[in-house]
Amino acid sequence: MLKARLKNLSVALSVLGLAFSGTVATQGTAQAAGYGWVYISFPKWLGNCPNATVTGIQAYTDYWNTNWDWGDDLVYGKVALNQRNTIIGNLYCKRPGGGYYQAVARYDVVPTRNGQTVWVGPTGWRRN
Structure with missing residues (x-):
């Protein structure tokens, strides 16, 4: 049972990581003045x-x-x-x-x- 919960947590964290990285990639980055x-x-x-x-x-x-x-x-x-x-x-x-x-x-x-x-x-x- 603990092993199944850890697997579900791992999957949830992976999905969250993909969602987060997608959000970061779509935001514009600030550019310093030349x-x-x-x-x-x-x-x-x-x-x-x-x-x-x-x-x-x-x-x-x-x-x-x-x-x-x-x-x-x-x-x-x-x-x-x-x-x-x-x-x-x-x-x-x-x-x-x-x-x-x-x-x-x-x-x-x-x-x-x-x-x-x-x-x-x-x-x-x-x-x-």
């Missing part, structure tokens, strides 16, 4: 540093930040590809006789490929 590195530019033509030149950048994305990069209007930042990424920047604007700091508004951009250039400024954003 990450990449893009050039983030703060150009004058998007309203950055009026009457001056961008010479310093402190920038943030959801996955990366830099503590003042000097010399031009470009940084290289880590982003999630094909997803919305928040970019925030502070700029140092140099002009004859001095300079000033400019805060760049928060922008949500969607880079689509590694090595892409994303341009951001007070008048909006673009990508190539």
Whole structure:
């Protein structure tokens, strides 16, 4: 009698296992975002540093930040590809006789490929 009950239990567990594996196989699996590195530019033509030149950048994305990069209007930042990424920047604007700091508004951009250039400024954003 015990042997028959064990056999029935074994059959029930096998059927349950098949049903469970079928359920798991039909569910979609979550896919992690692909990450990449893009050039983030703060150009004058998007309203950055009026009457001056961008010479310093402190920038943030959801996955990366830099503590003042000097010399031009470009940084290289880590982003999630094909997803919305928040970019925030502070700029140092140099002009004859001095300079000033400019805060760049928060922008949500969607880079689509590694090595892409994303341009951001007070008048909006673009990508190539």
